[in-house]
Amino acid sequence: MRTNARLRAAAMALAMIASAAATAGAQSDQANYDEAKVGNFPPLDPLTTADGKKVTTPETWGKVRWPELLRLFETEMYGRIPEAARSIRPTYQVRSEDSNALGGKAIRREVTIRFTSDPEGPRMDLLVYLPKRASAAAPAPAFVGLNFGGNQTVDPDPGIALGRTWTRPGKGLPRERHTAAEKSRGTAASRWAVERIIDRGYALATAHYEDIEPDFDGGYRYSVRALLDRDGKGRPAPDEWGAIGAWAWGLSRALDYLETVPEVDANKVAVMGHSRLGKTALWAGVIERRFALVISNNSGCGGAALSRRIFGETVGRMNRSFPHWLCANFQKYSDREADLPFDQNELIALIAPRPVLVCSADEDLWADPKGEFLGALGADPVYRLLGTDGLAVRQMPRTSRDGLVNSTIGYRIRPGKHDVTPDDWEAYLNFADRHFHHGSQ
Ligand code: GCU
Numbered sequence: 001m002r003t004n005a006r007l008r009a010a011a012m013a014l015a016m017i018a019s020a021a022a023t024a025g026a027q028s029d030q031a032n033y034d035e036a037k038v039g040n041f042p043p044l045d046p047l048t049t050a051d052g053k054k055v056t057t058p059e060t061w062g063k064v065r066w067p068e069l070l071r072l073f074e075t076e077m078y079g080r081i082p083e084a085a086r087s088i089r090p091t092y093q094v095r096s097e098d099s100n101a102l103g104g105k106a107i108r109r110e111v112t113i114r115f116t117s118d119p120e121g122p123r124m125d126l127l128v129y130l131p132k133r134a135s136a137a138a139p140a141p142a143f144v145g146l147n148f149g150g151n152q153t154v155d156p157d158p159g160i161a162l163g164r165t166w167t168r169p170g171k172g173l174p175r176e177r178h179t180a181a182e183k184s185r186g187t188a189a190s191r192w193a194v195e196r197i198i199d200r201g202y203a204l205a206t207a208h209y210e211d212i213e214p215d216f217d218g219g220y221r222y223s224v225r226a227l228l229d230r231d232g233k234g235r236p237a238p239d240e241w242g243a244i245g246a247w248a249w250g251l252s253r254a255l256d257y258l259e260t261v262p263e264v265d266a267n268k269v270a271v272m273g274h275s276r277l278g279k280t281a282l283w284a285g286v287i288e289r290r291f292a293l294v295i296s297n298n299s300g301c302g303g304a305a306l307s308r309r310i311f312g313e314t315v316g317r318m319n320r321s322f323p324h325w326l327c328a329n330f331q332k333y334s335d336r337e338a339d340l341p342f343d344q345n346e347l348i349a350l351i352a353p354r355p356v357l358v359c360s361a362d363e364d365l366w367a368d369p370k371g372e373f374l375g376a377l378g379a380d381p382v383y384r385l386l387g388t389d390g391l392a393v394r395q396m397p398r399t400s401r402d403g404l405v406n407s408t409i410g411y412r413i414r415p416g417k418h419d420v421t422p423d424d425w426e427a428y429l430n431f432a433d434r435h436f437h438h439g440s441q
Pocket of ligand 1: 274275277300301313318321
């Protein structure tokens, strides 16, 4: 009896320890939303080199610090695009053209960009809208952005081909490629303001991001990244591109196509993205200098938000949930943000002196609006060194529906949740008008 009692007591003690450990584990994985607990890290100065020298001229920025930071972001975070990617020679095929789209205001064109001769291999279906009034003599500036659910979600027009999606045919089964459902038509229309973009004299090009790489751990094998896996290792090297790198590469391919369209002013192409695609837009803006303007919407962790602030999503949370987004080297910074040799303000600084707009939403705490603002502010010294007006405010502006700090680094925080709204598009258009010297601005 006494032995049994002791065993029971020991079993109970073990159970209590296990449950305490589980609770601690769950708690340590709970997001912090308390400003008092974000950690006290001084912001990193983009104008101090790795060996502690102060950068004081645009020349030193361009020759020393810019390449140094770029290399760090490439090898430690987003992954570098392998040289062999240059061997991919995309071909274009116009699938459809409607010269009377949007009630006659626009030309709508669908172009398949093929990355390989294999009909089953990755390809990107680009949906392009051109304002009818644009011409080779008066070409339109353009927005390029990836969409989440397929081109048919962007506008209810039944003429848009249904895209492909990646879902599981049943519980526990692997994901498969399907044609998107009819009922998905127009479901993301509120995020794309297509008619407004055309009315303001801009072109738009968009593609489904999963055309380039399906967004799940293992999607690699259906992606452009796998096209380069010639040694059959089944994964890129630890410093080579993750899915975000692949999506950013796809944005450059959309830009290549726009360069062939006489009605588009390829010197005035803005890249825009929301959330994980906002992270992608920032990275695309860094590695693709042909993008003249960059917009990140609610991009949060891995985007505009400072990683060193422990608020909302953290590097560890992101790495665990989405191990395929960034390069394998980035995994070592999970829950070790202080070890990062850079922070996201320095990513934004790499876009300088080109205009960049960071947009937050006040209910989108997971993306850490304050961290996004500080990311924008922390890029300011570089923008000023390069002769621009940087970010025109020092304090986070008040939340407002139509607010916009419209300096070369732009910032906006609107009321509401994680989303892209028609008001956001007004802000993007106002920002682009100013910096492209377009429209009435
Ligand atoms: C998740 C993820 C974010 C990402 C977002 C999105 O919330 O944690 O990092 O930005 O999805 O892409 O919608």
